[in-house]
Amino acid sequence: MQLKGKRVLITGGTRGIGRCMIQELIDQGVSHIGIIARDKKSLKELSEGYPEVKFIRIAGDVANIDILREAAARIEDKWGYLDVLINNAGIVSAGPTEELLDEDIYDQVAVNYTAILLLTKYCIPLLKNAEESAILNISSGLGLIGMPFYSVYGSTKAAVRQFSDSMRRELAPFNISVTCSFPTATDTDMMQKFEGVEMDTPEYVAKKSIEGLVNKELHVIFGGEQRIKDVEMNFSDPKKFDAQVAKTYDQFKQSSEGHKAM
Template identity: 30%
Template sequence: MRIEGARILITGGSSGIGLALAHALLAKGAKVVVTGRRPDALANAVEALQRTAPSVWGVAADVASPEGRAATITQAVDLLGGLDVLVNNAGGVRAGRLENTPEAELLAMIDVDLVAPILLTRAALPMLRESGDAMVVNIASGIALIGAPFYATYAATKAGLACFGEALRRELKGEGIHVLTAYPGGTDTPMMKSNRAGPDLGFSREPASAVAAAIVDGIEANAFEVIRGGDARAQMIALNRDNPAAVDERFLGLKSALEDAVKDHSAL
């Protein structure tokens, strides 16, 4: 897909991967709308983005609510004059043992990580069809490929988002709308600040700019997926497919330390 001149909506674009992706796409000549539920943070992000490119706007809205989704689509299309790419990036996480996690926090994860992208994509499809060369980009997670203990619900939402994207790609095949799924690994973003797990527990972190650059390459190549983590991640994915019991044993050895390191990981 040609990015120059493309009209792109990025949810959760005021920080982290979304903000890095906005910078990368603007550098390629795209027109971008970023959304966020915190008006002050969004305003600061848009101000920073406008220093490098004028064709960027912000929409303050919570995509986890029906009103927020409606405002997001309506205002983005008005500002951009149409829509070529929807990036479903907004997300939230709450780690910890399932039985110790409040139901409200579980439902909040499901709403923002899975329900919101599905319904936002549904609402955007008429505008994407008008483009003739459009794309939906879903930001899943490496945990969608290898389920990690203490992230059961988060893994479920991200795996659900990935399967949603695969099925939708096939549903829209030949209709001018492609679907790409990205699987970031540990990324140095505000969402990860309360996670104290390090590389020894499987949580290496790379810059958000590196993840964004890989996603941009995937968009330009009309790729099906972008998986971060290099050879080590590829080997773990293969092991999880061929010998999941070995992965179970590996996590068993880390479980106590991992539980302590992620028990306060929350970004909802």
């Protein structure tokens, strides 16, 4: 897929990986961008930085169904179709499951998962109106392997993986490709409160994810060869993988303590 002149809707494009994906999209010639994020000021500043691009700014929470409906309606009114949908916005609250706040559990499911189901649903007719279109969903390495202290975040991200696979098969007859990206630790605001691991840069994760979208890759998996081996072991011999996780339990517990970006 060529991005020149294309029309893209992205959630959470004002910071981190989403912000870098916007730069990448513009570098590749995208001319129209719709963005949903909560902070009005960042949306305004971002769009003012690219006078050559036409923006539709939707200030609001993706957990609010009206905001998602408004986004799809405004795109239908202004553009009539959509080439690319990027479901990127995400939040995290880690910790022992029994200590998680009930609201944080609800919000992670609403933002990381339910919003993707609904926004995709509303955008499918618009994507069908384009000649060739694509969806990029940002999951997480924690959506491939369930880790302790990320039970809720990880299961929302695993659900995104499953939804992506279903959508890819369902939308194949309509020339709509679906790519799912699985970043591991990436140096963004989301990771400010996570200690002690080497991280990818958001620029790198954005570049590879957009490359995956353009090349219609099914999955973009970060973390190198070791990650692929871990995913395979987690599937073929989960008890062996459990033993491996048990060795770093305390260290993982400590580094995930207070890891919250909501």
